Amino acid sequence: MSNKLIDLVNITKSFDGEVVLDDLNLYIRENEFLTLLGPSGCGKTTTLRILGGFENPDKGKVIFNGEDITHLPPNKRQLNTVFQKYALFTHMSIAENIAFGLKLKKKSKSYIDDKIKYALKLVNLEGYENRRPDSLSGGQQQRIAIARAIVNEPKVLLLDEPLGALDLKLRQDMQYELIRLKNELGITFIYVTHDQEEALTMSDTIVVMNQGYIQQIGTPEDIYNEPQNAFVADFIGDSNILHGTMIEDRLVEILGAKFQCVDEGFGRNKPVDVVIRPEDIDLLTPEKGTIQGVVTHLIFKGVHYEMEVMANGFEWLVHSTDMFPVGTKVGIHVDPFDIQIMNKPESEDEEAVAVGE
Amino acid sequence: MIRNFLKRLYLVFIFILLYAPILTLIVLSFNSSRTRAKWGGFSLKWYSELFQNEQILQALYNTLVIALLSSLIATIIGLMAAIALNSMNYRMRTFWMSMVDIPMLNAEIVTGISLMMLFVAVGNLLSFAGIAEGITFGFWTILIGHITFNLPYVVLSIMPKLKQINISTYEAALDIGASPLYAFYKVVLPDIMPGVFSGFLLAFTLSLDDFVITHFVKGPGFDTLSTKIYTEVKKGIKPEMYALSTLMFVSVLVLLMIVNRKPKEQKNAVRR
Numbered sequence: 004m005s006n007k008l009i010d011l012v013n014i015t016k017s018f019d020g021e022v023v024l025d026d027l028n029l030y031i032r033e034n035e036f037l038t039l040l041g042p043s044g045c046g047k048t049t050t051l052r053i054l055g056g057f058e059n060p061d062k063g064k065v066i067f068n069g070e071d072i073t074h075l076p077p078n079k080r081q082l083n084t085v086f087q088k089y090a091l092f093t094h095m096s097i098a099e100n101i102a103f104g105l106k107l108k109k110k111s112k113s114y115i116d117d118k119i120k121y122a123l124k125l126v127n128l129e130g131y132e133n134r135r136p137d138s139l140s141g142g143q144q145q146r147i148a149i150a151r152a153i154v155n156e157p158k159v160l161l162l163d164e165p166l167g168a169l170d171l172k173l174r175q176d177m178q179y180e181l182i183r184l185k186n187e188l189g190i191t192f193i194y195v196t197h198d199q200e201e202a203l204t205m206s207d208t209i210v211v212m213n214q215g216y217i218q219q220i221g222t223p224e225d226i227y228n229e230p231q232n233a234f235v236a237d238f239i240g241d242s243n244i245l246h247g248t249m250i251e252d253r254l255v256e257i258l259g260a261k262f263q264c265v266d267e268g269f270g271r272n273k274p275v276d277v278v279i280r281p282e283d284i285d286l287l288t289p290e291k292g293t294i295q296g297v298v299t300h301l302i303f304k305g306v307h308y309e310m311e312v313m314a315n316g317f318e319w320l321v322h323s324t325d326m327f328p329v330g331t332k333v334g335i336h337v338d339p340f341d342i343q344i345m346n347k348p349e350s351e352d353e354e355a356v357a358v359g360e
Numbered sequence: 361m362i363r364n365f366l367k368r369l370y371l372v373f374i375f376i377l378l379y380a381p382i383l384t385l386i387v388l389s390f391n392s393s394r395t396r397a398k399w400g401g402f403s404l405k406w407y408s409e410l411f412q413n414e415q416i417l418q419a420l421y422n423t424l425v426i427a428l429l430s431s432l433i434a435t436i437i438g439l440m441a442a443i444a445l446n447s448m449n450y451r452m453r454t455f456w457m458s459m460v461d462i463p464m465l466n467a468e469i470v471t472g473i474s475l476m477m478l479f480v481a482v483g484n485l486l487s488f489a490g491i492a493e494g495i496t497f498g499f500w501t502i503l504i505g506h507i508t509f510n511l512p513y514v515v516l517s518i519m520p521k522l523k524q525i526n527i528s529t530y531e532a533a534l535d536i537g538a539s540p541l542y543a544f545y546k547v548v549l550p551d552i553m554p555g556v557f558s559g560f561l562l563a564f565t566l567s568l569d570d571f572v573i574t575h576f577v578k579g580p581g582f583d584t585l586s587t588k589i590y591t592e593v594k595k596g597i598k599p600e601m602y603a604l605s606t607l608m609f610v611s612v613l614v615l616l617m618i619v620n621r622k623p624k625e626q627k628n629a630v631r632r
Contacts (some may be wrong), residue, residue: 019449055531055535056534057531057534076534076540077531077534077535078534078535078536078537078538078539083535083536084531084532084535086528086531086532087528088526088528089528090526090528090529090531090532091529091532092529092532092533092546092547093529093551094550094551103533103536103538103546104536104537104538107536107537107538107542108537148532151532151536152535152536155536155537
């Protein structure tokens with residue numbers, strides 16, 4: 004893929020003595036859709052604000068295109084931000100909002116008019132030039148905010164939970180729209196969200212953060228299928244996280260039963276964490292399963308049934324299109340490649356520290 | 361039925377108590393007879409005499425100039441103070457806000473006397489240092505005094521508006537290339553303008569009708585309307601003063617009505 008555009012080097016930031024980011028290192032490639040994903044307070048928004056120039060890191064550097072921009076004010080950066088709360092200028096018309104940055108750059112009237120037309124077309128709001136921001140819906144306001152940012156032709160667009168205030172259906176539509184926009188503009192998007200589904204849908208690269216540390220960096224498939232620790236596994240989608248013992252290569256013992264798996268190199272009789280996604284569990288007749296249990300809960304979810312199965316003292320979460328009524332005795336089977344083995348954290352501290360070195 | 365009637369009656373009674381003195385004053389200002397005892401018929405002669413009295417016109421001019429200048433300067437300083445207060449952390453802001461509130465709760469006479477003492481002390485210092493021979497009480501001392509007591513009111517009018525604004529709009533302006541000053545002027549100021557304007561009007565009104573503080577910081581021979589009325593009334597009752605007081609009451613009333621006017625109500629848009 005293409006080369007590094009932004010490099011965050013040893014970024015540390017604390018507010019009122021509380022460390023929010025601790026020695027964070029991250030690079031962002033040109034033209035990539037990168038998502039910072041994590042629960043609130045994980046440092047993702049602070050990272051974005053440091054990129055935008057709204058916060059100064061206590062330590063570390065922000066390198067943009069080979070230049071140190073750590074202390075450059077926001078109005079001098081080639082990055083533009085789309086804020087969570089739209090942040091349109093309410094006393095100006097839509098056209099004036101979009102023209103704000105261009106007028107500052109002393110562009111000609113005809114250039115500005117063309118740009119407004121182009122931007123409104125890009126966000127599917129043609130003919131809205133003379134409307135007022137408060138006469139638009141939340142989704143429309145957010146599109147105008149995007150239009151206002153992109154007319155300045157930034158190299159990078161920073162998006163701070165831009166869909167957070169929208170309802171589910173609109174959010175899904177806007178996700179597709181953002182992907183289309185990114186492809187049409189051919190610029191880098193850095194996106195902040197706590198919504199794992201949003202991150203999986205749109206991103207080229209996901210950076211999972213927790214407590215100021217990067218937990219895992221990877222493609223959506225990597226993050227979902229090969230979580231590197233229990234936090235990532237738990238945060239991304241539903242999962243069954245179990246204690247296990249790696250008996251030998253490709254054989255793990257979970258809750259007293261032996262499961263075939265595909266992981267190697269953990270050593271013999273090593274305690275590990277095991278992740279099994281609920282949709283990867285096959286429910287069979289008791290004698291065909293690796294372990295046996297009883298269905299204790301059943302909920303219809305639309306696409307699938309969600310069931311809980313009590314087996315060997317653990318409540319297994321199972322998603323399946325087959326329905327087993329509560330009380331049914333079932334056997335649990337998991338295909339070897341659907342079992343994800345992870346090293347156990349060695350101390351409590353390490354639970355929050357990046358894994359993978 | 362009767363309950364409602366009694367409620368209304370009580371309200372009318374309270375308002376009569378509140379406004380009877382001023383009503384008497386207004387009625388007497390139109391009385392052609394010089395004595396208060398009898399009604400000599402409706403007349404505007406006290407008003408016309410008032411506007412022929414040079415001293416009174418001079419006092420009116422002084423009052424208006426001081427009110428305008430002091431409220432303008434207080435608005436500018438107060439706006440800056442409000443912005444600074446708003447960007448402080450919670451503990452600092454609480455501390456400094458109470459520092460702003462105290463002068464407002466302080467008795468006017470105490471503020472007046474302390475200002476007078478301060479001017480005397482500064483004057484002494486200046487003459488001691490050989491820079492000037494003390495401070496002359498008059499226009500400048502009154503102006504400084506009025507700016508001082510107007511400041512807290514301006515800060516208090518602007519603060520709520522500042523708290524309401526969405527800080528993201530300011531950051532968004534910076535983000536697309538505005539300098540901090542330009543972003544403030546173009547994006548923040550229009551949003552807080554109603555607060556700034558009502559702070560200015562409030563300061564103007566307070567300055568217009570202030571007597572106590574002006575009385576202590578004014579020098580001999582320099583008068584504002586309120587101190588002029590006071591000196592005139594001390595010499596003996598003159599009906600011109602009723603007319604002047606009426607005019608002051610009406611102008612303050614009008615200004616207060618502007619300050620307290622309701623923000624425009626939201627209406628449903630009509631389909632065109």
